[in-house]
Amino acid sequence: MATAATAPEDKRSMRMIWKTLRLRHLGLAFFWACSMLTFRSTFLLCDALGTPENETLVIVVSFAANAATLFAISSIIEGDPKRYEKMPAWVFAAFIIVGIVLLNVSGRLDVHLTMPTLIAGSVVTGVGYGYFWGSWAQVYGQMHPSRTSFYIPAVFLLTTTIFLLASFADEQLGIPILALMVPLPLIALACLARSRKEVTLAAPKHDKSPVYLAAMSSLWSLILAGLILSCLFGFVWEMTVFSVGSVNAAHQMPLFLNFIVAITLTALALLGRKRIDISMAYRIIVPVIVAAFVVMPFFWEGNSVLLNAVVSACFGAFDVILWYMVVATAYDFSASGFIIGGLVRALSIISRLLGIGIGYIVMMIPDRPPLVIVGISLGAVYLLGMLFLLYRRRQTRTLAKDAEGTAFEHMQKQAGSYSDRAIGTEQGSASAQAPGTESTESETNSPESVYELIAEDYGLTRREAEVLPYLAKGRSAKVIAGALYVSESTIRTHTRRILEKTALHSKQDLIDLIERYG
Template identity: 25%
Template sequence: MDTTERIAAPATLRVCAALTLALLSSFIVNSMLFPNVALVMPLTREISTYCGAAFSIAVAVAAYVRPSLMREGVWSVACLASTVGAAVLLYIGVLTNNTTLLLLGAPFGGLGSAWLAVLTGIGLANLGAARAMVAVPAGFVLQYAFRCGLMALGLPSSMGLATIAFVAALVASYLFIRRDARTILGSIQDSMAPTVLNITSPSSYVSFSSLAFVSILLFNIACGFALGSARNEPSAAGTLISFIPVTITLVVVIARGSISTDGLYRGAMLLIFAGFLTAPLLLFGGDDPFSMQAHSTFLSAGSDVFNMLMYCFIAAVGARNKLGAVAVSASILATQWLGIGIGAPVAQLVDGISESNATVAAWITMGITFAFVAYNYVGMRNYSFAETIEGIRPAHTESFARNAGESDASALPTEEAELVEGPRQKPDETAFEIACAAVAEKHRLTARETEVFELLARGRTSPVIQEKLVLSHNTVKTHVRHIYAKLDVHSQQELISMVEEATEK
């Protein structure tokens, strides 16, 4: 399928529209609603951001531990209703200068946006990496076009219209993404929890200690820094300039059919660095348009390029392991919200210091710049987003295979598989046991490790091993990790293949 066909596919158009509207709703909140709310109660944005981050973490934990809780209709109605109610409270609170209403609305203002961002990530994963690579930059380009239209209409001057536009964009985004997100959410409900599968298939999941999460946090601190500064209000010209890198990305995808995730990362890093580098021009009161706009323009452009990378990463990882798509989408987006929540107050602190001592503020900004560059040059020099994606191996369960409509007989229970490919031959137990013993001896497994290893080779899951050997969850996990390390394998399937090869010898 070429790029044109990928763009025209109905699923691609739906997910692209959902992403466009989700991004637009975030722009309306940050550029049109919260600035007005901050005049009455400055902490409203931070409260909403941290509550959104906490909610995303809760979604990630629920999807990782108990996927049966992932009932799309219940979550969506609750999140959208709470966000609409919060928007009304914030609007009335600003009109009446009532901080109590603002405090009531702030914690729930971000729930709908956070949930829609998670659903969008799931929808992109269901779309697949190739189509998502087109939908993501197209969505970012389209939201820029809508932003320019809203600014031309003078919407920022009316908080009432901005509130209506925010709610409308959020609801419309949900209507577009619901079908594609439900495909995965409905399938994982009856599947084995990722917390169990992660023991026998650790390479099917992105570790929470991965440098990807650290990078997402740092880059979104930069994004929060751009959003939080009162000096960083971009002009129409600045908005158009920050639109250029996103457009170039879409052109490259259309021309070549794909784009390097590591290339996006390097481009985002350079733009963020340029944003921090030009901060002194703003701090020391440059009067020319470039000095006034360079800082916010570069930071906004860099943040958008990195957010494109983030959504492409979610799509690629989720497409390889749809069982973990919800958890990875929610955890990455929680990291994003945390980064924004950290960056915005730092920007406000620097603004406050600059009013009395611009030199100190400049030194703080230079320190942040140095830390950012040092991390990316030293900490990330051997890391590759592309290699991380390639290292993710599919993880399937029987229920997920049936619900997702897969026809692979190996993913079905024994009775159903026999209907597809006929009765399976029972393996030669003696040859199997000899092969297991030979592999265990060759790789110097302990007696207990050998017992766990043989059960893994038979395709047994963690709960079965725990019950049969009367071991705790953590003990089994430790044994599996040691076995994988000694055998130099990364999944249960590789272990089974190793035994099968030894059996045939």
């Protein structure tokens, strides 16, 4: 009966999330599609400049400027968040527009101005894209993860849709690419401005540097996976571009496959009764990439585009999960999404640049010996294997702690019930003796203020603080999971961490603590 009652509740929760969705919440997709059109196609460069070397140069320079911008603004926010709030977003949207115009006209200028214009366009687009990546992480980091677990996959789906439509309009209908790209950062800017107004009441705590260290530490395995996968993606991308001689040819199949992945992820988020499970990244994506690199030496020369499509699709799915986990962590720790998202994104970009550099060096080797490809494949398989082992080891430790906490909870259950009755009797006597005192106390300390005080005093994350009211009422993990739209194991983990931070041993001890605060 409990299971049957939970399903409609979960469906109602998803319908509520669907009803709260507005176009402004998907504004990230418009600038993301603009960046993909800039980096993954030869649309902007004229035929004379559309060489693998120039295309690689645009990506490397723009990515470097992107990472530098994320690091710089993150440092500004950590020192003085008001300086970031005063930054005019429209300036960075203008940077993107100016940058894509410079890239588009660079091949039509005097030969001496071609390369400086190409580099200048790459730099200013990178600065604009860096700001928007961090700013959208800031916005999503202040939304409840039950919403972003659907918003992020939907953003990826809209991004791939815009890219494919823009490609079709340019190639088949002859619409100038600038006419298609210039509105995208402007739409993203308008959506960003409206979304910021919506989440201003949940301002993050910028003044506690240890919060960011704790938040980043909670993501360490995910960040490590992102670094490895990003490097491998950059490596395969670069080798594929040089193999086929064009960015467009290298990405036609991957983009369609990414579109299918986006539909799948959005459907899972929409139809699933729980939020996206990060273990999916390790259980499905990593093994597929391992298999791709195992067979790479045998079919690279004739099927490089197919390998790039598989790696690109896996990395796209992982990127969505990574982005969701980053903004969910920012929400959990009440931290700046720009700092957490900016640092993770910048590290991923640096790793991808490293992979691109390795791929470029390998492709420059004349008559590349087969041992080079074999060695790189073995290295990739080894790294991914070590990553999977680290993940399994961490999962085993987590499950052991959860099992220990569950066993302890069962041991305390009977004693807790006796304590409940005893406390209830004591409170009834106190009420009978001094009814006026209880009334004054409840007026002075509301339940909400009590939970806020406990969260502040013991350094609870925002998600842990959300669990407190349910624990105070003696709700089970299953009931709390249904109410907060997460899994039961997540609730047990939050409960265990609350007990660790408060140095308590049972839920009853926690209830006693809450009553003392009241």
